[in-house]
Amino acid sequence: MDLIFLGTSSGTPTKQRNVTGLALLEETGSNWYLVDCGEATQHQLLHTALSVHDLQAILITHVHGDHCYGLPxxxxxxxxxxxxxxxxxxxxxxxxxxxxxxxxLTALFLPYTLQFLSVEELGSWQHNNWTVRALPLSHRVPSYAYCFTETTVEATLDTARLAAEGIPPGPLWGLLKKGGEAVHAGRTLKGNDYLLPPRAPRRIVVGGDNDNPDLLAEACATAQVLVHEATYTQDVADKVGDVGHSAAARVAGFAEAAGLPHLVLTHFSARYQADISASPSIDDIRAEAAAQYRGQLWLAEDFARYRLNKAGQLSLVG
Amino acid sequence: MDLIFLGTSSGTPTKQRNVTGLALLEETGSNWYLVDCGEATQHQLLHTALSVHDLQAILITHVHGDHCYGLPxxxxxxxxxxxxxxxxxxxxxxxxxxxxxxxxLTALFLPYTLQFLSVEELGSWQHNNWTVRALPLSHRVPSYAYCFTETTVEATLDTARLAAEGIPPGPLWGLLKKGGEAVHAGRTLKGNDYLLPPRAPRRIVVGGDNDNPDLLAEACATAQVLVHEATYTQDVADKVGDVGHSAAARVAGFAEAAGLPHLVLTHFSARYQADISASPSIDDIRAEAAAQYRGQLWLAEDFARYRLNKAGQLSLVG
Known part of the structure; x- marks a missing residue:
């Protein structure tokens, strides 16, 4: 699964950052999901290889405009x-x-059907090999995180053992991989004896606006990646007051406590400048988070592309 | 008055052209009006010196999304x-x-008042030194043009005559310019005798989507500039059928018949490519219009800036 950030600014766009949008791209290389759709998300797509024909679903975290005004x-x-x-x-x-x-009201005729699923009653939603759950957060309006988990994990053959026992590659391996039985050199082989313990299913949690990361503790206990807002540094959050957002320190502290291997921060206030010699700059958010969190920390940029491989490792690929 | 194009594509944005938006900037250099507000108009503004604090009014030509989805x-x-x-x-x-x-529905709280004026009942709207009238057009939904006309034209002193009569510059000139009387060297001078005939008020007509330019004949008879859609060339318009748009030939033919000195075409279908070696390209629209029209023809680009001076001449200034 690849994560392609289409917007990483909170509230208003800047020259460098659009408002929120995140594409999750399956390993097929074409099927994708869109979490949040701030204004001009379609403009951002023009600079990627993502096609609206391959879009499987749009998931919106909450009603605020910087997360949904790009939908129409x-x-x-x-x-x-x-x-x-x-x-x-x-x-x-x-x-x-x-x-x-x-x-x-705007005479918008769509020649395809919109299938609305209410997040409030979602339970879980299954599509292709992903199961999506919605998790309630804490914000000025009802807000949700979406938890993407691989539904089934394919079996992996213990090829070292097969080689050690002199069982050569071929159709027989395929049979064993499916858990079947086969006869080789007079021996009856059982597939289950040659399967490695299944790897952990991949899990990615994508938060909406939220001032209480602890609400994600259960989902994050088995997740490899959390994508979460870090709108402010703590000093600015204290000045701004209670507006339903998280400071970098708070999110990073939560990720550390949850033992999350990868934390991707996004949704930065426009006051944090890209130029790290400016003040405040995006590096202030990075430094505050890094002081709390020993896992792999990323600050998302527009068009940054991360890949979560089957081993559960996240890396920047574009 | 300057015209700054913020979007010149019809329907969908392209990498080079956003959907419709046009800023009209008063000579103050700050007060401006926005005609249409397609999605990501605010993003385009980030690349101009225009400030939302100086925005005097937003005028929308019709309800289609590529003309209003940038409003929220x-x-x-x-x-x-x-x-x-x-x-x-x-x-x-x-x-x-x-x-x-x-x-x-999206919890959009605005700390300022929106004063909605219904275009259907507008009559004319007066602001600063401009009078705006709305003119009904022909499209799939009700659509309007906005006609901006200078309300008053300042008097100009006949300085050649003053000099010829030996009346020196000074407070007396100011008095005469206001139409007053003054005594100079024993003579009573009347202001009206020293004022040049007033220049024509400037008039700019900005059309919305429209398949019948003739509807603008009366307004254009005394306009210096018409900004009008030319979504297609005639061959494509014939193929596309009756969708309420104008082909370049039709608009240019109208402008020629109306004796318009300046015609600015915009709202081009995304199929017309910027690369003029491609086919179809934006140059196909230019060639078709130029064949019909002998006035000054412009094909708008995003961020092109035109200035209409007091002599009624339009020029590209950025």
Whole structure:
């Protein structure tokens, strides 16, 4: 699974950062999911290889505009580009109401079906080899995280043991991998004896706006990656007051306590400048988080692309 | 008055062209008006010197998304940037309904007042030294052009005559310019005798989507500039069928018949590529229009800036 950040600014866009949008791309290299769709997400897509024809679902964390105002334009452009297959939108009920109102009031005709799933009643949603759960967060309006977990993990043959026992590669290996039985040199071989213990399913937690990371403790206990907002440094958060966001220190402290191997911070206030010689700069957020967290820390940038491999290791690939 | 194009693509954005938005900037260099606000208009503004604090009014030509989906984000960002003064929005009633629904359904709180004026009942709107009228067009949904006309034209002294009569520059000139009387060397001078005939007021007509330019004949008879869509060349328009747009030939033919000195085409279908060696390219639209029109023809690009001076001449200034 690849994570491609389409926007990493909170509230308003800057020249370097758009408002929130995150693409999760399956290993097929085409099927993808979009978590949040701030204004101009479709413009960001023009600079990637992602196609609206391959979009499997859109998941919205909450109703604030910097997370959903790109939806009508994206849906309209998908129509103009000829999309015909239904599109699933998982979102707070208010977002569905807003899209319906937008269709009606702005004469937006879509030649494909929108399948709205209310996040409030989602339970879990299964698609391809991923199971998605929604987890309630704490913000000024109802906000959710989406937890993506691999549904099934493919079996892996113990090729070292097969080689040691002189069982050569071939159709027989395929049979054993499926857990079947086979006869070789007069011996009956059982597939289960030649399968390695299954690896851990991959799990990625993508938070919406949230001032209480502890709400993600259970999901993060078995996750390899948490993507979470770090809107402010603690000093600015203290000045701004209670607006439902997390400071970098808070999120990083949570990730450390949860033993998370990879933490990707995003949704930075526009006051944090890209130029690290400026003040405040994005490096202030990095330094504050790094002081609390010993795992692998990333500060997302627009168009940064991370890959979570089957071993559960996250790396920057573009 | 300067015209700054923020988007020149129809329907969907491209890498080179955003969807529709046009800033009209008063000679003060700060007060400006926005005609149409496609998605990511606020992003385009980041690359100009225009400030949302100086925005006098937003005028929307019709409800289609590529002309209004940037409104909620622009209004939200203006709030986050601290705008307090009321903002006038002139638009079809459906747009006002949509903004109100958006405010309610997406928890969009604005710390300033929106003053909606329904374009259907606008008559004329007067602001600073400009009078704006709305003119009905022909499209798939109700669509309007906005006609900006200078309200008053300042008097100009006939300095050649003053010099010829030996009346020296000074406070006396100011008095005469205001149309007053003054005594000089025993003679009573009347201001009106020393004023040149007033120049023509400047008039700019900005069309919305429209398949019948003739509807603008009366307004264009005394306009110096028409900004109009030319979504297609005629061959493509014939193939696409009746979708409520104008081909370049049609608009250019109208401008020629109307004796318009300056025609600025915009709102080009994304199929017309910027690379003029491609086919179809934006040059196909240019060639088709140039064949019909002998005035000064411009094909707008994003961030192109035109200036209409007091003599009624339009020139590209950036």
């Amino acid at each position: 334009g994206l849906l309209a452009s998908a129509a103009m580009l000829g999309r015909k297959q239904p599109l699933t939108i998982i979102a707070p009920a208010g977002v569905a109401d807003w899209i319906r109102a937008t269709q009606q | 984000g622009l209004l939200a960002s203006a709030a986050m940037l601290g705008r307090k003064q009321p903002l006038t929005i002139i638009a079809p009633a459906g747009v006002a309904d949509w903004i109100r629904a958006t405010q309610q």
